[in-house]
Amino acid sequence: MAEGCAQILVANFLTFIVLLSFYGSGGGLVNATESPPYTVVLSAPGVEIRLYHELSWISAPVVGGTSFNKSTHDGFHRLYQYIHGVNEDNTKYKITTPILTTITSTPNGSDFSVSMYMTSKPSIPSPQLNLQISNWKSHCIAIATFSGFAQDDNIYKERSSLHLSLAKTFTLHGKNVTVSEDKSSYSIAQYNSSSTLSGRVNEAWVNILACP
Numbered sequence: 001m002a003e004g005c006a007q008i009l010v011a012n013f014l015t016f017i018v019l020l021s022f023y024g025s026g027g028g029l030v031n032a033t034e035s036p037p038y039t040v041v042l043s044a045p046g047v048e049i050r051l052y053h054e055l056s057w058i059s060a061p062v063v064g065g066t067s068f069n070k071s072t073h074d075g076f077h078r079l080y081q082y083i084h085g086v087n088e089d090n091t092k093y094k095i096t097t098p099i100l101t102t103i104t105s106t107p108n109g110s111d112f113s114v115s116m117y118m119t120s121k122p123s124i125p126s127p128q129l130n131l132q133i134s135n136w137k138s139h140c141i142a143i144a145t146f147s148g149f150a151q152d153d154n155i156y157k158e159r160s161s162l163h164l165s166l167a168k169t170f171t172l173h174g175k176n177v178t179v180s181e182d183k184s185s186y187s188i189a190q191y192n193s194s195s196t197l198s199g200r201v202n203e204a205w206v207n208i209l210a211c212p
């Protein structure tokens with residue numbers, strides 16, 4: 001009994017040290033940025049299917065945006081102001097990753113929306129920023145990772161190769177499964193700041209209609 005308690009104490013203490021080294025000011029090892037939690041449902045060449053649980057995001061719609069790059073900058077600028085206190089309670093939030101740009105095809109071109117995951121309840125945005133709070137239901141997302149800068153001239157190629165990787169029969173727990181994509185939109189997730197020139201991590205995301 002007593003030994004078990006001591007072990008739990010030691011475990012808690014170690015967790016505390018680890019947290020301190022990530023988040024402690026001054027002596028912090030890295031500037032840890034939080035990302036939304038998920039569970040890997042399936043992993044196959046060129047694709048991973050993840051289950052994201054209920055999450056809150058703050059989103060900046062960029063209606064009639066002409067380019068991915070411009071729309072991402074425009075949306076991110078508004079999100080940046082929001083997390084620096086331009087909201088109903090003047091609450092400041094830490095930046096999270098990824099910065100997620102969702103591209104929805106419309107009869108006239110594309111609509112963009114730039115989103116950031118919120119680790120706590122989002123304050124009501126100030127109206128001039130034209131932001132929306134989106135509450136995600138738990139759902140599966142198929143994801144392909146790519147490096148370099150995500151730009152107008154490569155994102156569609158990444159989305160297409162994700163589509164090809166998904167057009168297969170997968171084996172999951174001894175069963176053959178196929179998945180259906182939600183073709184109405186896809187997203188590009190960026191994890192590094194624009195000043196990071198190498199070792200960049202990006203992902204193409206597409207929603208899966210029913211989790212396998």
Ligand SMILES: *[C@@H]1O[C@H](CO)[C@@H](O)[C@H](O)[C@H]1NC(C)=O
Pocket residue numbers: 069070073149151
């Ligand atoms: C994206 O846009 C920003 C500003 O709008 C610009 O500084 C940057 O060079 C652009 N990047 C690419 C790859 O076009």
Ligand SMILES: *[C@@H]1O[C@H](CO)[C@@H](O)[C@H](O)[C@H]1NC(C)=O
Pocket residue numbers: 106107108
């Ligand atoms: C597409 O453009 C036309 C002409 O500019 C406009 O009347 C129509 O409402 C637009 N459709 C959408 C879905 O934005």
Ligand SMILES: *[C@@H]1O[C@H](CO)[C@@H](O)[C@H](O)[C@H]1NC(C)=O
Pocket residue numbers: 174175176
């Ligand atoms: C899965 O598909 C393979 C190849 O088509 C087939 O040989 C196998 O019998 C299938 N397995 C099940 C459990 O249906």
Ligand SMILES: *[C@@H]1O[C@H](CO)[C@@H](O)[C@H](O)[C@H]1NC(C)=O
Pocket residue numbers: 097191192196198199200201
């Ligand atoms: C870019 O972001 C990813 C994901 O957070 C991280 O693993 C990687 O180390 C970052 N790259 C650099 C060069 O910092």
